[in-house]
Amino acid sequence: MEVLYQLSYSPEGRPRYQRGSRDLGPVRSPRMSESVRPSSDVPTYRYNAALANEIEAKWQDRWDAAHTFWTPNPTGDLADGFADVADRRKLYVLDMFPYPSGVGLHVGHPLGYIGTDVYARYMRMQGHNVLHSMGYDAFGLPAEQYAVQTGQHPRATTEANIANMRRQLRALGLGHDPRRSVATTDPDYYRWTQWIFLRLHGAWYDDAQDRARPIEELLEELEEGTRAPDSDANPDALAWIDLDAGARRAVVDSYRLAYLDDALVNWCPALGTVLSNEEVTAEGRSDRGNHPVFRRPLTQWMLRITTYADRLLADLDLLDWPESIKLMQRNWIGRSVGAEVAFPVEEHANVDIDVFTTRPDTLFGATYMVLAPEHPLVDVIVPDQWPQDSPFEWRATFGLDKLPPEAVASYREFAAQKSELERQAEGHEKTGVFIGAFAKNPTNGWNVPVFIADYVLMGYGTGAIMAVPAHDQRDFEFANEFDLPVAGVVRPPDEWFAARGLDTDAPASEWPEAYTGDGVGMASSNDDVSLDGLDMAAAKDRIIGWLEEIGAGEAAVTYKLRDWLFSRQRYWGEPFPIVYDTEGVGHALPESMLPVELPDITDFEPLILAEDDGALPEPPLARATDWVYLQLDLGEGLREYRRETNTMPQWAGSCWYYLRYLDPTNGATLVDPGIERYWMGEGRSGGVDLYVGGAEHAVLHLLYARFWHKVLYDLGHVSTPEPFHRLFNQGTITAAAYTDDRGTYVEASQVEERDGSWFHDGVEVIRHDGKMGKSLKNAVAPDDIYRDYGADTLRLYEMFTGPLDASRPWSTQDIVGVHKFLQRFWRNVVDEDSGELHVTDVPADDETRRQLHKTIAKVRDDMAKLEFNTAIAALMELNNRLTRVVQQEGSAPREVVTAMVLMLAPLTPHVAEELWERLGKAGSLAYADFPEPDAGLLVDDTVEVPVQINGKVRGKVTVPADASEADHEAAARADARVAELLAGATVRKVVVVPGRMVNFVVG
């Protein structure tokens, strides 16, 4: 931990604490523990760490014993006590659940958990039936890697880590319903993760109805002949009746939302697994271990999230989410509107290159084409010989001394071995090669050469582009590189030419860069259609209309979003409920066979292959041969099967945990429909009322979870189209971190400051600020703060340092401020020496009472908006007044004390409960009514308003709260100083905002 005070010993052997000054360097907090603190002059009943710890343990035990935070469901196993809350409104408050890491929590982790707890407690006191719990996202690579290193089973370490985190979170006094705490690694939980996978596998997307439907309904339609078996798996477009059993199965499989595909994946041979993009570093190496990562095609399970692209985009409008997060999701989905255009390939009748473009208005300017290197059409159209007179430049660098097929192979090899990151490092320098083929621009009949280049990506659009160098910067650069013609078809404005020192009639071949803005069409006409003189929007409409007429293209929409790669070659994840028969055909297991439990194995080591080994990866589960091979009767008699040995990615379990909290013990269904409707079924989109978590999950988790939820919605398993109605991103806690001259982080707690410089072990280090955590070696353990100040102080500190959505630096030094606030409030209520209350039933004076009610109003406002920092500031101000009252009167007015205890209850529940009990109240105040302000006390009889002359404050006057504008002006003129300054000046204008200010404008 950070140290602020220096511990030394007096000659008598008593400990001394010296404030850290620049000379003294590192120092240690004075509130280490009672046992080492000089206690002779500390009053017995002072609120300090020791007393706080005592109070906190007492109330945590009581809450547990009394089931204070057990939240009743309307029906089912958890329905006890529902009658008592049936008339309350429901409220579902949710935290993004944590991965149970081995090092436990640091004080940066619980910021959001404290925020939701304060809000949940506040809303409970406002009469809501509040659901708030906490589970564990416990599958994942760290536990598995720890298992490889130590031989300990991941389940053992995971359970130990969960137990430790539960202990740390319990010590914070979070009001969670412990019965609903699930871990994604529980077989009772992942049984339902597998069940959802079966729903995905057993569903297809009906474009006409725009929803997923059970695969049985597809089969029915195919068999009845009401639907044709259109599919890549049916290339000859045969009728259903003409397909054999295997072909029929292939067609149906190709419709499923969960399907097997050959995908290009991040394959890390050293780790023996594929990695998600997030697990690959900026250098193109594995985040863990820094091993090289390669792109390789592997047969993997995929989820067809792309079919939901439009709904995932459109339904963002229903959600109360930060605009920045919505924007990130929109960008990730990446919807582009444009057209698909077919370019006929020369010398190949009936072969077209289909391209997607957002600028069909520039079609007349397409002077060449580019295919992605791995585009399947390349092999079809590449000729054996170079065409006559093909320019030398087009074949450089990869086609020299080679025939076209060799040039293609050569460039493909070059492109495949280049990582994404290497490409970026090269500053998007354009490479590629002519493949010897030509295509025909459908507008003007130009024969345009066809290239392959890695700036065209197979995964986006059609994997092929028409290149319009005059109006696309990338195409422009490529055209320069290969000496290709540049044809301008949109006329830039005159200023554009002027800014580049060009004549306004300079041809595109003389432009220094592409013109990508709007403009008037030119050189864009043929016998049938002309875009000349049209602006961009009109030109797009016109050309799309023409393309559709002649059958050469149509309007089209494309997305950046790709289908979700769903397989991992890992042990510590959910097994797939899939088996393969002896022909290698996959079969879904029936629901009755769930859960498919992970077999116990002892060797978690991934299969390490050489970097260039082309062998197929073998997941650890493949070695559990007793488990892998089995005999089953899946309706065709007892047969041999082999289990799927990949596991699901960590995202799977986090896609639906919020549903299981609702009905965690249900053995018959995922969640009881009535219970689901009760907790999820309100608001525009429905869903969780408040979901709090870090912005780092802006895209992946939140997109995946929305996707699963929509599938469950389409199939009738949940009642709302969206899972999370209101999303709130809490900030991160940062802290000073230090690096030595090698750039390595050093333990921040051991750094000392001297004269504005920092030293570690006597060596000067450089200070940075960064997110608190293990990697920057600047973590502060909550246990240390509990010990030195108590959990209530930690809660209050984290809520006080700023608005919940702002990042803020951790400063152990500042904690003392909120601790002293609690200490002073306690002292205002409890005599520090005797422990007796000094609370009086004599009413508070008018001004104190007014401030009390204004504070109540402000705290209620701020709590509802999650602006806890200003609520706390108002409570501090009220306490400062209370302190003066107690000093003058010798006791505290009960009405103020009671209200303050209730207002503190959500923030610092332990000390609030303790004072509540000492005030003679029975039971927990968790369900007490939050104070209501007396509206009559919120407005003052008189207000002080500033008087300005030419906008500068020159005086202040007090006027009745309901004074008219004229009264304001009169009062202002009556002020001696104002009168003096106005004497002899000409008042040209008087601006009065009643209750706000008066401004004299003088000439």
Next chain:
RNA sequence: GGGCGAGUGGCGGAAUUGGCAGACGCGCAGGCUUCAGGUGCCUGUGUCCGCAAGGACGUGGGGGUUCAAGUCCCCCCUCGCCCACCA
């Protein structure tokens, strides 16, 4: 390169959305308590000039709108996050 967000005292941050900039807290200074250190309590604390009264300046920089700008508009600088050859 593109997108989003943010720049307010020595520090964390307030400011009813155009109306007294700096609430509340930390730190710092002085005082009381104390042999002393610490704790606790009281007072002060944006900068500059002034003994004071008071005055000038002041929300990253420059310009503008307005009786009035931290807040609205334009240009620029810095930092953070996200995406990054997406046709």
